[in-house]
Amino acid sequence: xxxxxxxxxxxGERYARAALSFLTDPGDPVLGALLECAGPxxxxxxxxxxDPNPARSLPSASSADGRGARISVAVVDRAxxxxxxxxxxxxxxxxxxxxxxxxxxxxCPGDAEWPxxxxxxxxxxxxxxxxRGSIDLRFACLRSVSVVGSRAATAYGSHVATELxxxxxxxxxxxxxxxxxxxxxxxxxxxxxxxxxxxxxxxxGLTFGYPKSHAGLFAEIERTGMMVSExxxxxxxxxxxxxxRNRVIAALSRGTVVVEAALRSxxxxxxxxxxxxxxxxMAVPGPVTADQSAGCxxxxxxxxxxxxTGARDVIELVAPLGEVEPGPSREPAVPADNLDPxxxxxLAAVPRRTGRGPAAIATLAGVDLDTALRCLGLxxxxxxxxxxxxxxxxxTI
Amino acid sequence: xxxxxxxxxxxGERYARAALSFLTDPGDPVLGALLECAGPxxxxxxxxxxDPNPARSLPSASSADGRGARISVAVVDRAxxxxxxxxxxxxxxxxxxxxxxxxxxxxCPGDAEWPxxxxxxxxxxxxxxxxRGSIDLRFACLRSVSVVGSRAATAYGSHVATELxxxxxxxxxxxxxxxxxxxxxxxxxxxxxxxxxxxxxxxxGLTFGYPKSHAGLFAEIERTGMMVSExxxxxxxxxxxxxxRNRVIAALSRGTVVVEAALRSxxxxxxxxxxxxxxxxMAVPGPVTADQSAGCxxxxxxxxxxxxTGARDVIELVAPLGEVEPGPSREPAVPADNLDPxxxxxLAAVPRRTGRGPAAIATLAGVDLDTALRCLGLxxxxxxxxxxxxxxxxxTI
Numbered sequence: 060x061x062x063x064x065x066x067x068x069x070x071g072e073r074y075a076r077a078a079l080s081f082l083t084d085p086g087d088p089v090l091g092a093l094l095e096c097a098g099p100x101x102x103x104x105x106x107x108x109x110d111p112n113p114a115r116s117l118p119s120a121s122s123a124d125g126r127g128a129r130i131s132v133a134v135v136d137r138a139x140x141x142x143x144x145x146x147x148x149x150x151x152x153x154x155x156x157x158x159x160x161x162x163x164x165x166x167c168p169g170d171a172e173w174p175x176x177x178x179x180x181x182x183x184x185x186x187x188x189x190x191r192g193s194i195d196l197r198f199a200c201l202r203s204v205s206v207v208g209s210r211a212a213t214a215y216g217s218h219v220a221t222e223l224x225x226x227x228x229x230x231x232x233x234x235x236x237x238x239x240x241x242x243x244x245x246x247x248x249x250x251x252x253x254x255x256x257x258x259x260x261x262x263x264g265l266t267f268g269y270p271k272s273h274a275g276l277f278a279e280i281e282r283t284g285m286m287v288s289e290x291x292x293x294x295x296x297x298x299x300x301x302x303x304r305n306r307v308i309a310a311l312s313r314g315t316v317v318v319e320a321a322l323r324s325x326x327x328x329x330x331x332x333x334x335x336x337x338x339x340x341m342a343v344p345g346p347v348t349a350d351q352s353a354g355c356x357x358x359x360x361x362x363x364x365x366x367x368t369g370a371r372d373v374i375e376l377v378a379p380l381g382e383v384e385p386g387p388s389r390e391p392a393v394p395a396d397n398l399d400p401x402x403x404x405x406l407a408a409v410p411r412r413t414g415r416g417p418a419a420i421a422t423l424a425g426v427d428l429d430t431a432l433r434c435l436g437l438x439x440x441x442x443x444x445x446x447x448x449x450x451x452x453x454x455t456i
Numbered sequence: 457x458x459x460x461x462x463x464x465x466x467x468g469e470r471y472a473r474a475a476l477s478f479l480t481d482p483g484d485p486v487l488g489a490l491l492e493c494a495g496p497x498x499x500x501x502x503x504x505x506x507d508p509n510p511a512r513s514l515p516s517a518s519s520a521d522g523r524g525a526r527i528s529v530a531v532v533d534r535a536x537x538x539x540x541x542x543x544x545x546x547x548x549x550x551x552x553x554x555x556x557x558x559x560x561x562x563x564c565p566g567d568a569e570w571p572x573x574x575x576x577x578x579x580x581x582x583x584x585x586x587x588r589g590s591i592d593l594r595f596a597c598l599r600s601v602s603v604v605g606s607r608a609a610t611a612y613g614s615h616v617a618t619e620l621x622x623x624x625x626x627x628x629x630x631x632x633x634x635x636x637x638x639x640x641x642x643x644x645x646x647x648x649x650x651x652x653x654x655x656x657x658x659x660x661g662l663t664f665g666y667p668k669s670h671a672g673l674f675a676e677i678e679r680t681g682m683m684v685s686e687x688x689x690x691x692x693x694x695x696x697x698x699x700x701r702n703r704v705i706a707a708l709s710r711g712t713v714v715v716e717a718a719l720r721s722x723x724x725x726x727x728x729x730x731x732x733x734x735x736x737x738m739a740v741p742g743p744v745t746a747d748q749s750a751g752c753x754x755x756x757x758x759x760x761x762x763x764x765t766g767a768r769d770v771i772e773l774v775a776p777l778g779e780v781e782p783g784p785s786r787e788p789a790v791p792a793d794n795l796d797p798x799x800x801x802x803l804a805a806v807p808r809r810t811g812r813g814p815a816a817i818a819t820l821a822g823v824d825l826d827t828a829l830r831c832l833g834l835x836x837x838x839x840x841x842x843x844x845x846x847x848x849x850x851x852t853i
Contacts, residue, residue, distance in 0.1 A: 086833055086837060087830065087833065088829050088830065088832065088833035089826055089829055089830070130825075130829075131825060133824075133825070133826075134824070134825045134826040134829065135826075137824065137826045138826050141826075215743055215745070218745070219744060219745065299834050299837065299838070302834075302837040302838050303834075303837050305837075306837065328837070328838070328839055331839060343744055344741030344742065344743075344744060344749070344753060344756070344763065345741065345742070345743055345744070346612055346742055346743055347616060347740055347741060347742070347765040347766065348612070348615070348616065352741070353765070356741055356763050356765045359741070359756060359763040360762060360763045360764070360765075360769065365757060366741065366753050366756040366757045366763060367757070368744040368750070368753045368757075369744065372757065427530070427531070427534065428527075428528060428530070428531045429486055429530075429531040429532075429534045429535050429538075432485045432486055432527075432531065433484065433485065433486070435485065436483055436484065436485035437696045437699075437700075440483060440696065440699040440700050440702075440703065440725070441696070441699050441725070442724075442725055442728060
């Protein structure tokens with residue numbers, strides 16, 4: 060593990076991004092807007108300058124497009140002042156080197172390991188990612204699914220999350236989650252149980268490691284997967300920080316599955332981010348008598364989330380076209396092998412694509428027309444055939 | 457109860473329809489096509505004639521459009537011959553009068569009590585309905601929902617079906633089902649438990665009353681609701697008859713809810729009929745670990761059935777526009793009353809429809825622009841606001 064290829068030299072862009080992760084909060088819209096037109100080193104220099112009007116040293120700041128409005132020099136000045144107040148938190152370069160020795164990697168936009176799908180977040184893209192682990196994050200996330208849900212999971216939800224993650228990981232899909240109690244932990248553990256790859260994205264710094272009681276889990280994830288945070292290592296989590304973190308979980312993966320979530324759960328927020336990023340949004344249904352599934356059902360009903368019941372359904376949605384084998388065919392109400400021989404012969408005479416008239420079907424089946432018509436009526440009721448402009452055709456369900 | 461307004465005079469259309477329900481099977485496509493161009497009395501006369509070429513006595517039969525193909529004279533002849541073989545089953549008019557005294561009503565297309573929504577079935581429309589009960593069927597079905605599902609119901613499904621039916625019936629909705637074991641019976645009983653209206657549509661004749669052990673349930677339904685069959689009273693059910701019956705359950709109501717159904721359940725067939733008839737198709741989710749919910753999940757995922765969790769969701773879909781009060785608003789991840797005062801004031805300054813720029817929002821909220829931008833970022837992450845062309849607007853979920 061290392062500080063990437065360039066190392067954290069003071070004055071370099073990489074050092075500046077690391078430093079900004081100490082001074083600013085993830086997802087700060089002023090910083091995001093600034094970084095669209097100024098380098099992180101320029102922003103850091105403005106913070107460190109002691110200039111009471113630092114925006115003057117950010118040549119493009121005064122023309123920056125601040126989320127639909129021009130960010131005024133005064134706004135930048137006040138933001139820089141806020142960040143400057145945290146300069147005391149900024150560790151010396153020697154400390155950064157110590158983190159490096161303890162297994163951290165710093166990944167910046169443009170690095171080979173930077174997951175470029177995070178760029179879909181626009182100016183909400185993380186300034187930097189702090190990593191601890193043993194895989195290539197970008198590579199691991201190319202085939203990944205986020206599995207998230209309620210902290211207050213039921214036995215049912217815990218079981219389903221564990222099985223789903225194990226099945227996904229067992230088929231080579233990386234399972235991303237938030238390291239929280241409940242569904243998140245089950246998702247990580249399910250992937251670990253089959254020797255699969257899992258990624259934990261925390262709302263705290265990784266040294267802080269929230270929740271503390273998951274230290275063992277996080278250590279295990281680091282051993283075979285990856286722990287990720289956009290916060291400086293010792294940063295404690297904040298309440299809004301969890302919501303801001305959720306956008307990273309959603310953006311890293313091809314789709315987000317919510318296993319159990321109450322109506323106001325943060326997992327719903329993750330799913331919404333996934334939808335905004337044009338990722339697949341999926342929810343696992345559960346008993347309508349359980350509050351913990353109410354958010355999943357609402358996602359399905361109101362937000363067009365796909366109802367998924369297992370890894371096969373998930374992979375069908377997120378896998379590249381052509382990679383997934385078609386599932387077992389959806390059978391009609393009466394299976395074809397329960398039909399009597401005459402009806403079977405009529406069914407065999409019904410074409411799959413364009414329709415065929417009943418007289419032609421009767422001839423092909425070797426029955427008279429009224430037998431064919433009776434059989435077609437029964438086959439239609441049973442869901443095997445349907446009428447079309449040209450007559451009858453086999454139904455594909 | 458009576459034989460309708462006209463009485464079962466031999467030779468009349470009403471008597472002919474009653475007689476045809478003894479001689480033919482429900483949903484017979486040849487009979488359906490014949491009745492599109494010949495009167496039921498003409499068809500009955502042709503059956504009774506003894507003529508070896510009865511189609512000659514059905515003037516329009518030779519030009520009838522038989523489901524995409526001209527029905528040939530030979531096909532009609534053979535069908536009539538098949539029906540003629542059952543002439544021995546046809547009871548004397550005196551027997552019809554005995555049924556009348558025992559509480560049957562015969563309802564034909566065109567009668568005041570005929571549920572005209574059945575006409576959506578086209579030439580698959582029942583020839584006649586045999587009724588036993590104490591309500592006006594047509595009126596009761598104007599506000600009705602079909603609740604169907606697996607015979608092998610779980611405790612969960614039984615609970616949900618009972619509660620759902622009770623809630624629907626308690627709000628003035630008629631609950632239609634098929635009188636079978638499991639979900640069907642729970643649906644009827646839930647409606648009965650709250651003194652609501654329920655309709656049982658059997659695949660057997662009503663005197664036969666399949667399943668036999670539900671005789672008590674059927675008697676109770678008759679007392680306050682209605683039992684319905686398109687079969688003659690003593691007809692036993694046939695295997696395909698259940699599937700054919702399902703189209704009537706689907707057509708009578710505004711929508712069909714499947715509570716529990718395995719992948720090959722007949723309830724899936726009912727839901728499919730509902731979809732073809734442009735009725736609402738709904739399914740109640742359940743544990744993905746239960747086979748009994750697999751059909752429901754498939755309906756939701758593959759057949760665009762709406763995921764419903766209770767009577768409110770159902771009524772929202774089937775009630776006439778404007779009748780339903782809007783549900784409790786879908787809340788964002790962090791409820792608005794948990795926000796700090798400054799963020800609350802910024803949220804209050806964000807308009808609902810067209811967007812507003814951050815500078816204007818800051819002015820309205822009485823905060824400086826960078827505070828407004830920080831708050832907007834947080835509010836966006838929490839799902840309260842979203843960006844749009846004109847700036848920011850409140851999010852309606």
